[in-house]
Amino acid sequence: xxxxxxxxxxxxxxxxxxxxxxxxxxxxxxxxxxxxxxxxxxxxxxxxxxxxxxxxxxxxxxxxxxxxxxxxxxxxxxxxxxxxxxxxxxxxxxxxxxxxxxxxxxxxxxxxxxxxxxxxxxxxxxxxxxxxxxxxxxxxxxxxxxxxxxxxxxxxxxxxxxxxxxxxxxxxxxxxxxxxxxxxxxxxxxxxxxxxxxxxxxxxxxxxxxxxxxxxxxxxxxxxxxxxxxxxxxxxxxxxxxxxxxxxxxxxxxxxxxxxxx
Amino acid sequence: xxxxxxxxxxxxxxxxxxxxxxxxxxxxxxxxxxxxxxxxxxxxxxxxxxxxxxxxxxxxxxxxxxxxxxxxxxx
Numbered sequence: 001x002x003x004x005x006x007x008x009x010x011x012x013x014x015x016x017x018x019x020x021x022x023x024x025x026x027x028x029x030x031x032x033x034x035x036x037x038x039x040x041x042x043x044x045x046x047x048x049x050x051x052x053x054x055x056x057x058x059x060x061x062x063x064x065x066x067x068x069x070x071x072x073x074x075x076x077x078x079x080x081x082x083x084x085x086x087x088x089x090x091x092x093x094x095x096x097x098x099x100x101x102x103x104x105x106x107x108x109x110x111x112x113x114x115x116x117x118x119x120x121x122x123x124x125x126x127x128x129x130x131x132x133x134x135x136x137x138x139x140x141x142x143x144x145x146x147x148x149x150x151x152x153x154x155x156x157x158x159x160x161x162x163x164x165x166x167x168x169x170x171x172x173x174x175x176x177x178x179x180x181x182x183x184x185x186x187x188x189x190x191x192x193x194x195x196x197x198x199x200x201x202x203x204x205x206x207x208x209x210x211x212x213x214x215x216x217x218x219x220x221x222x223x224x225x226x227x228x229x230x231x232x233x234x235x236x237x238x239x240x241x242x243x244x245x246x247x248x249x250x251x252x253x254x255x256x257x258x259x260x261x262x
Numbered sequence: 263x264x265x266x267x268x269x270x271x272x273x274x275x276x277x278x279x280x281x282x283x284x285x286x287x288x289x290x291x292x293x294x295x296x297x298x299x300x301x302x303x304x305x306x307x308x309x310x311x312x313x314x315x316x317x318x319x320x321x322x323x324x325x326x327x328x329x330x331x332x333x334x335x336x337x
Contacts, residue, residue: 011335082310183321190324193331246317249310 008204010197014124039120040128043104050103071099075248082252086259090252093139097132098248104128105192105240109233123243124193126185133185136251144258155261184250191243195236202229269333276330283323290315 018024018032025031054068061069075095079087101123108121122128144152156173157166202225209222294312298305 078310186328187317187321187324190328191320194324194327242313242316246313249313250317253314 008201008208010200010204013118013120013196013200014193016125035118035120036122036125036128039107039122040104043100043107043122046107047099047103051099071095078249079252082249083256083259087252087255090139090143090255093136094248094251094255097136097251098244101132101188101247102241102244105244106237108192108196109236109240121192121196123188124196126189129189130181130185132188132247133181136184136254137181140254140258143255147259148261152258152261155257180250180254184247188243188247191239195232195239198232199229199236202226202232269337273330273333276326276333279326279329280323283319283326286319286322287316290319 016034016036018034019038020033022030022032024033051068054065056065058065072091072095075098076088076091079091079094083090104122108119108123110119112119144155148154156170156177158169158173161169205225206222206229209217209220209225212218212221290312294305294308294315298308
């Protein structure tokens, strides 16, 4: 990529390209199988395999079953503490959300470029994270209106608000409520995209330093960059987990608002 | 000023916002650690709130990053 020109293009890794030709279409809509679709399918397959291996319901759980059970237990525990008993109904959604984001983040970090494949971080696309956030938000709205009917609007007026302040507080709370899907989707998308850009830029430093004409560039630029890149990669693995957790946590908090109001 | 130069300058200025968010995130974890060392028994129960504070502080820095990216690659 950067070796001959010396110019790094960190956005190239996010380009969505059809894998087997452009001409797949239904009723004029392009449905080409893209690298994004492939990595979502890989994520799904990995998740499916992980869960299936751990769901044999043995009386004495093996290591794999322990791994799966600690994941389910983690999410169930989070829902119990944040929502209470009513939260159990939403564990499947939040669990799927958490596991999909976690697996997609971690699979996007795989160094498969070493064997010539192009890794693709699915969660670095606003379309993907945006859809997840909008579905979460829609569930909150449906649950809120189904459970409380129009009383749901009392969510926007906290207890003890002075009557004079009610119109202003209502507007502010409504705005902060409506911004939620954007902040939810944007946070995950930008955090993953920023991490991948950072790693790409550092990788470009390493490669360009190794190809430089002056000999001193390699030890002065490339080796420190490479060490920094290892540290950043570890940080990104942590960020992958934290962002998946934050997404699930915020979804559970929004559900709590809808179920219990204030 | 040349429009392209202004774009690059704007992207550079947006990096200040990312640095400010670093202060915020550091403050969240630093304060948590300060409290957690005083009362380790209560620390585990507050991890959810820790990550909510982290998410809120981090989001604003990420927005500054988005502004920089829009200036560099979209605008």
